[in-house]
Amino acid sequence: MPAPPEGRSELALTHRSGLRRLKERGTHDRTIVDTILDEGLICHVGVEDGGTIVTPMAYARVGDRLYLHGAPANRTLRLVAGGAPACITVTLLDGLVLARSAFHHSMNYRCAILFGTGSTVEDLDEKRLASAALLDHMAPGRSADARPPTPAELRSTLIVRFPIEEGSAKVRGGGPVDDAEDLSSPIWAGQIPLELMARPCVAEEDLPEGTALPSYAQSYPSRRSQP
């Protein structure tokens, strides 16, 4: 499959990325996919290793690529770096949906599911860019504050690029959808919205006196966009 032009607005529709059911919840819209990728903090990487293995990893998006990183001994990452077909899923859990009937209970979520093959980043400049993106994805601005990676550190980090090219997003929002005959039952029904929130930061005890507390640590933003 040819690489998509930068800024392509839809993910490729293929057999495996085709939305098979609940079509009203599925989309190939890149804006929605990117919003989910940018709001999430971890992805789940699936790859074949004599059987499927699903591993949580940090990541960052830069344009039409995801970057993953880890130690060169990380087996899942090595497989993805080596071009094994992989699936990368980012899921944001937005809430619990309590219906009158057990049957119609659900969850509100947004997920992006990407398919593709990764490749190893060898160039030190691209590794620097990916390293900065990974830090800034965790905490915007952090890469300007942290001590930058040395060439030796960059060489001892495995960084993998993965194309945002084939896949889909699925979104469920709103309240429960109960059967008409249940609506008069005196059973509470509604949503319990969930949000990944930061608690007060915990500074290392041995920071030199006068070390400034950066704003992203002082008041870390909720990852959940306001509905």
Add this chain to the structure above:
Amino acid sequence: MPAPPEGRSELALTHRSGLRRLKERGTHDRTIVDTILDEGLICHVGVEDGGTIVTPMAYARVGDRLYLHGAPANRTLRLVAGGAPACITVTLLDGLVLARSAFHHSMNYRCAILFGTGSTVEDLDEKRLASAALLDHMAPGRSADARPPTPAELRSTLIVRFPIEEGSAKVRGGGPVDDAEDLSSPIWAGQIPLELMARPCVAEEDLPEGTALPSYAQSYPSRRSQP
């Protein structure tokens, strides 16, 4: 592999569940695995479908089993129900770890990774039990309040059992581990703890007057166990 006795305290150590690196963070202890499974709300199910696919799903643990459920048209679930080798991962993101050096940034997390083959639950009594467990995993006590599933609803739900038998847990906690020569730098370092929190519940607008607000909706507990 023979089924483990109920209450077995360690997961089976096999080639694929063997902890290959960061051993200090890995364990086969069932208590830790169960705590992660009970605290999580969604799992990521990986299975081969002409390529790996990783799908988020709701689940519940009952003893040595996980139950998954969904519509019979759900392709991933059908594959797992049919005995395709699967990997089920539950990840709790506990915090961001900001080191002085870019290289040592990390995340605090707990994850359970299970390997195995699922099977379809056909018996209506076990389906009822699984349905109640799935509701009570979302909100403890909910199954006693909701309108129970009818036999027709149970028949139109695909429920899959998956053994908690082979796999491992990985846990990272605490602050950053910086190199000695970075410790005197005036760069802030520490943890930003993260927690999945509930916001105020949103009741359906058409509830009959006098419908009681259950305690689990009024003050939904944080899923994060207190450290």
